[in-house]
Amino acid sequence: MNKPVEFYFDFSSPYGYLASLKSHEIERESGREVVYRPYLMGAVFKTTGRRPLADHPLVWDYARRDIERCARRIGTPFSLPEPFPVVTASACRAFYWTEEKEGHEAARDLAHRLYAAYFVEGRDISSREVVIAVAAGETHDADVVAGALEDEAIRQRLRDITAQSAQRGIFGSPFFLVDGEPFWGHDRIADVIEWSRRGGW
């Protein structure tokens, strides 16, 4: 049985959003499961000395155009939200809580709803209330979700994942690992699939 493709991303990353729309295609083409690993990219910026895309005016003018163009090309709705970027600790915690309680499929579905809330509907997912509303949906009690966001074990899980990502050389979003081989960027998805099938080149 082939190991899963690990998909690291930040919920505030537009390219991470675009990559999330391809996860089923990656699974179909590679024959491997895609495991979602949301993390806090800001923590990694501190260790690399890099800065967010939006901090470089010239680069950001380009990136914004590129992101909108990439979204149009694949026919997906996209609108750059305000504020941007944001810290997505609550969104990550809701994801890991859902994964623990209901399994990876349910957590992945939540990840897609959170991304759509931010990049399609323009809702501010740095807000606890927005995350609780999206995560509770029609099936959970909002108070239960609110409690989960304060759960110390879940908070520690996010800290661990984020610390691990730095140790494993992960610094961007999206960032994929295939049998330990790193691929950065949604423009490397064809390579992720090819590497998954061939085991390297």
Next chain:
Amino acid sequence: MNKPVEFYFDFSSPYGYLASLKSHEIERESGREVVYRPYLMGAVFKTTGRRPLADHPLVWDYARRDIERCARRIGTPFSLPEPFPVVTASACRAFYWTEEKEGHEAARDLAHRLYAAYFVEGRDISSREVVIAVAAGETHDADVVAGALEDEAIRQRLRDITAQSAQRGIFGSPFFLVDGEPFWGHDRIADVIEWSRRGGW
């Protein structure tokens, strides 16, 4: 008649080298000429506050692996030279002198020879002597080429191209313009071709 695709690059850029190997494919698929515009990316770093890839240890570990993997995937020889990166003013001047004297095809051929000298043969193309040897080849007098590198009009041409590139929002290598639309990265070549054919989307 469709306008050419403008291809900006730095002679010290590995991704620029990989992109240069695709210029005939871009022309064949897009039906447009590709015009080479080598420039000095270091000058743009000053205005954007960005730093070269090799300045971020974590990012550079990844990028180095990615570059070698991309080269293997397309089956092209590649070896990261030492020193790296270098300033390529002489290489750019030799290019613009050749373009002026012998036309774009000859200059493009020289660009490919300079890239191969650096990224395949490991010769230091920041050295005037190396540039003169590569540019003179079997057909030019080395003294004539050496004189050309000191030609004030050629030096000014490189300054103008580099200043223009900043004004036009160009900050990376490779960087393509199709009817003014910017594309950054050798991983955007499929988009460059598609945009050239459809005039946008």
